[in-house]
Amino acid sequence: ARAMWYIMQSIQSKYSLSERLIRTIAAIRSFPRDNVEDLIGRGADVNGMHGTLKPLHCACMVADADCVELLLQKGAEVNALDGYNxxxxxxxAEKDETCVEILLEYGANPNALDGNKDTPLHWAAFKNNAECARALLENGAAVNARDYNDDTPLSWAAMKGNLE
Incomplete structure (x- = not known):
């Protein structure tokens, strides 16, 4: 038992609390929500960047709506940019309508541009996520937004054969 304690201590000291927060969210399927709350309670930065990601981006990548809401309640910046803008x-928008709706409720910009001038609606169309596209459109997403290739979300959907 004592050897295990030393192993856990060395693992815990290897990473900052904020980095462990992102690692925990990334492994959300195997860690309970309590671990995320515990790390935040111990001082992990809900807006801390690790690599190219912030905790809120990571929670959306794994489509964990409860974690998204928790991070926003704890002060995560809803329109913060990751390393890819x-x-x-x-x-x-690629994955989960519930996450989209929560982010929009907290003031997410439905017309935010990434590094390629793609909007969340472009990504929903590209991934054939009609529910997310609907939620974005109902909240003011620009249907005619053009990316750096002059493509609209509809042209992305057509290129992918996603015409729902």
């Missing part, structure tokens, strides 16, 4: 809404 994407907001969490860009990631949520």
């Amino acid at each position: 994407r907001t969490a809404l860009h990631y949520a």
Whole structure:
């Protein structure tokens, strides 16, 4: 038992609390929500960047709506950019309508541009996520937004054969 304690201590000291927060969210399927709350309670920065990601972006990537809401309640910046100039809404739009709706409720910009001038609606169309596209459109997403290639979300959907 003592050897295990030393192993856990060395692992815990290897990473900052904020980095462990992102690692925990990334492994959300195997860690309970309590671990995320515990790390935040111990001082992990809900807006801390690790690599190219912030915790909110990571929670959207794994489509964990409860974690998204918790991070926002604890002060995560809803329109913060990651290393690719994407907001969490860009990631949520690919995967999960509930995450999209929560982000929009907290003031996410439905027309935020990423590094390629793609909006969350572009990503929803590209991934054939009709529910997310609907939620974005109902909240003011620009249907005619053009990216750096002059493509609209509709042209992305057509290119992918996603015409729903």
